[in-house]
Amino acid sequence: MRRFLTGIAALVAALIATTQPAAACAGLIGPNGAVNLLRTTTFAGYHDGVEHYVTSFQFAGGSGQFGSLIPLPGIPDKVEKGGAWTLQRLIRETSPVLAANSVRSALTFEAAKGVEVLMEVRIDALDITVLKGGGAEVGEWATAHGFRLPPAAPEVLDFYANRSPIFLAAVFDADAANARGQRIGDGTPVHVTIPTKNPWVPLRILGLGKNAGDRVDADVFLLTDQRPALLPYPFANGMRLDHSAVATDSLLSDLRSDKGMGWIPQSGWLTKIAIDASASQLTYDLAVDAGGTSPSRVAAGLEAPPSPASPSSQPATEEIALIGIALAFLGAIVILRKSQPVTA
Amino acid sequence: MALAALAASACTTASATQLPTHVAIRVHYSHFDQTKIDVPMGVPITFTLVNDDPIDHEWLIGDEAFHARHRAGTEAVHGDRPNEVSLPPLSVKTTTITFDKPGPLTFICHFPQHEAYGMVGVVMVKP
Numbered sequence: 001m002r003r004f005l006t007g008i009a010a011l012v013a014a015l016i017a018t019t020q021p022a023a024a025c026a027g028l029i030g031p032n033g034a035v036n037l038l039r040t041t042t043f044a045g046y047h048d049g050v051e052h053y054v055t056s057f058q059f060a061g062g063s064g065q066f067g068s069l070i071p072l073p074g075i076p077d078k079v080e081k082g083g084a085w086t087l088q089r090l091i092r093e094t095s096p097v098l099a100a101n102s103v104r105s106a107l108t109f110e111a112a113k114g115v116e117v118l119m120e121v122r123i124d125a126l127d128i129t130v131l132k133g134g135g136a137e138v139g140e141w142a143t144a145h146g147f148r149l150p151p152a153a154p155e156v157l158d159f160y161a162n163r164s165p166i167f168l169a170a171v172f173d174a175d176a177a178n179a180r181g182q183r184i185g186d187g188t189p190v191h192v193t194i195p196t197k198n199p200w201v202p203l204r205i206l207g208l209g210k211n212a213g214d215r216v217d218a219d220v221f222l223l224t225d226q227r228p229a230l231l232p233y234p235f236a237n238g239m240r241l242d243h244s245a246v247a248t249d250s251l252l253s254d255l256r257s258d259k260g261m262g263w264i265p266q267s268g269w270l271t272k273i274a275i276d277a278s279a280s281q282l283t284y285d286l287a288v289d290a291g292g293t294s295p296s297r298v299a300a301g302l303e304a305p306p307s308p309a310s311p312s313s314q315p316a317t318e319e320i321a322l323i324g325i326a327l328a329f330l331g332a333i334v335i336l337r338k339s340q341p342v343t344a
Numbered sequence: 345m346a347l348a349a350l351a352a353s354a355c356t357t358a359s360a361t362q363l364p365t366h367v368a369i370r371v372h373y374s375h376f377d378q379t380k381i382d383v384p385m386g387v388p389i390t391f392t393l394v395n396d397d398p399i400d401h402e403w404l405i406g407d408e409a410f411h412a413r414h415r416a417g418t419e420a421v422h423g424d425r426p427n428e429v430s431l432p433p434l435s436v437k438t439t440t441i442t443f444d445k446p447g448p449l450t451f452i453c454h455f456p457q458h459e460a461y462g463m464v465g466v467v468m469v470k471p
Contacts, residue, residue, distance in 0.1 A: 139398025143433050151374035151461035154397040211460070
């Protein structure tokens with residue numbers, strides 16, 4: 001059984017930090033370059049043209065700062081602290097024995113050349129910055145702020161920036177977390193609200209920083225108004241459909257009662273996608289057509305976009321509309337932190 | 345663009361050997377665009393190193409013992425030695441080396457995971 005879900009956007013990748021990340025908690029790119037998936041619990045709900053993405057950033061122990069870079073399908077309206085039990089309740093709906101974690105933290109960045117800082121939010125020990133820029137610009141921004149990205153990052157950042165030039169950088173301040181008395185494994189839930197045409201779940205990013213044979217184990221929960229059409233399909237290469245059914249009234253009621261979850265509709269369709277793959281298998285993303293018809297092959301990573309998205313062109317939401325992408329984000333990339341160089 | 349153009353300007357050859365004395369190596373998506381390069385022994389070889397990635401890389405050339413030391417090393421930045429060049433994001437560096445022995449030498453980026461990712465190449469010094 002899986003202990004963590006990664007959702008729609010699963011997030012991930014993470015980064016590193018100065019000290020050794022707690023071994024038990026996976027996570028981060030360490031000073032020695034080793035990268036483990038930062039386990040997160042993620043939920044992407046889509047209703048009335050708006051995606052609600054809820055994930056949890058977990059405290060892996062140690063000191064210093066580390067974080068993740070996550071591609072987004074559009075410019076968020078709002079980034080706020082997530083509710084207290086949404087993720088746990090979703091896990092219980094499909095895997096009653098699973099437990100979830102939660103956490104938190106934050107930072108302040110200055111804009112790097114070529115990158116537009118759209119939003120800065122501090123949530124407990126997490127500093128969240130929403131950036132608009134091309135892959136190279138976002139990578140340069142991260143590097144300029146003391147993070148060391150994995151070697152695959154330049155190509156992966158371009159891959160996502162060509163679809164949407166919006167990224168969310170979440171930096172976790174372990175020192176602040178320690179000062180707050182947070183324990184290893186505690187998570188900080190974050191709720192991102194993104195107007196978009198359709199949900200989109202970056203999965204390829206989950207393999208960032210991992211070796212080809214390393215496992216990626218994640219779950220993505222989708223809540224849509226009706227049964228969605230998904231791509232890739234049929235499910236293969238480590239992607240599995242674990243749950244697809246009308247959302248129960250009790251689930252919807254419970255979710256609706258959590259902080260910031262009043263948008264939950266009276267009815268909906270709950271889908272759970274499980275990822276149990278090697279990093280080399282994850283060459284795709286999860287494209288969703290909430291209307292149940294034709295998900296975008298571009299959004300699924302099966303085709304290149306007609307032309308690269310430019311940071312200075314149309315609003316991300318427009319671009320995404322053109323290519324049929326939508327929502328949720330995910331994966332993270334990057335980060336590392338202030339680090340001491342590890343080269344010789 | 346400028347970086348790409350520079351990288352594309354390739355090499356100048358030594359007339360006597362027909363081997364290059366100027367070599368351009370571009371780093372893109374954490375890979376060297378040239379991984380097998382023949383150069384002449386005993387003459388200065390100028391390497392133009394172009395990093396068009398938004399992340400740090402390095403270009404270290406030497407024998408196995410040299411690389412074994414660097415794999416376990418802790419230097420943050422290189423630059424004091426011609427065969428050890430730090431490459432900041434989106435940068436161009438040049439270095440000139442005269443190889444006094446024939447045989448293969450390996451160039452590697454020793455940042456974490458970069459060697460395993462494929463940032464390895466070989467310079468074959470020809471008498």
